[in-house]
Amino acid sequence: MSKQHAVLSTSFGPAEWSPDTRNGALIEQMMVQRQTDPQAGEIALMAMRMTTDTWNLSLEQIRLARKYGIIKTLPSMSKEDLDAMSNSDGLAKALAVCQVLWLIIQMISRATSSLSVCQLEVATGAFAITTFLTYVFLWQKPQGVARPIYIDSARRPTVDEAWELAQCGLEETSSLLYRARSWRQSREHLKARAFSNTIMLVCATALGVVHCAAWNFEFPGEAEKWAWRGCALGSTILPLFLLAWHELYLRFAFTKHIIFSVVILLGFMLYGFTRLFIMVEMFRCLFYLPVDAFVTTWTINLPGIS
Numbered sequence: 001m002s003k004q005h006a007v008l009s010t011s012f013g014p015a016e017w018s019p020d021t022r023n024g025a026l027i028e029q030m031m032v033q034r035q036t037d038p039q040a041g042e043i044a045l046m047a048m049r050m051t052t053d054t055w056n057l058s059l060e061q062i063r064l065a066r067k068y069g070i071i072k073t074l075p076s077m078s079k080e081d082l083d084a085m086s087n088s089d090g091l092a093k094a095l096a097v098c099q100v101l102w103l104i105i106q107m108i109s110r111a112t113s114s115l116s117v118c119q120l121e122v123a124t125g126a127f128a129i130t131t132f133l134t135y136v137f138l139w140q141k142p143q144g145v146a147r148p149i150y151i152d153s154a155r156r157p158t159v160d161e162a163w164e165l166a167q168c169g170l171e172e173t174s175s176l177l178y179r180a181r182s183w184r185q186s187r188e189h190l191k192a193r194a195f196s197n198t199i200m201l202v203c204a205t206a207l208g209v210v211h212c213a214a215w216n217f218e219f220p221g222e223a224e225k226w227a228w229r230g231c232a233l234g235s236t237i238l239p240l241f242l243l244a245w246h247e248l249y250l251r252f253a254f255t256k257h258i259i260f261s262v263v264i265l266l267g268f269m270l271y272g273f274t275r276l277f278i279m280v281e282m283f284r285c286l287f288y289l290p291v292d293a294f295v296t297t298w299t300i301n302l303p304g305i306s
Helices: 004-013 022-034 040-051 059-067 079-085 090-112 118-140 161-173 187-214 223-251 257-288
Strands: none
Touching: 004 187, 022 040, 022 161, 040 161, 059 161, 090 118, 118 187, 118 257, 187 223
């Protein structure tokens, strides 16, 4: 097997494919014409995947191919087919939710009994709440569905169309800096992505808000108490700002893309710092626990799964 075949095999996995001479010539012509383009080097690997008789397309690439008439129909799969292929386990989700509820009840019982709750318990409760919200949102969603759907093409793309398909695929894989996607997106697509962003917003905000419950807890020093407060507020506000910045940019393009990307990167770096401080501080505070933090409550008698 040649080096090119090995690369393609690794990219496609078990999907059936074979090299296609005409597609290979098309992509070669495309790369020659676009060799001076700043994105030519980045698109090279994506273009190599398009030299076969079977193309592995993303959702945006499929929509683009349908728009240009390269394919006549969109993929179709019924809800029954998805449910049949889903690896989702309702019992496992139910047990996980029960364990999360047990932890939340334990924290509430300590608070109502005027017993100290340590920072580690608050942080664990924050993750438990976000886990609970994730399970609620994804309860009916299929899990682990991985099966290729083959669509016959009506014709081969032109050189310009092939370049746009490759460029679209590159933009979707460059998620770290939120590279601007194609402005051909419809309002329906924006609304669909807004739902997933809302889930992210709710979970990220809940994660930060719960840490604010330790606002007046005992800390090793006054400076660390204020640092915890600042990081708790930051981990609550930053996700709201980043998501608002992202959505406003997609809809109105009010600034240059490089400025948008830098703000997103700095925001994620700052958010990562707040999360890192909280994770370190919650373990450090274990060395300074008050005496009543070791007193148990009636929840110790409830069964738990560890």
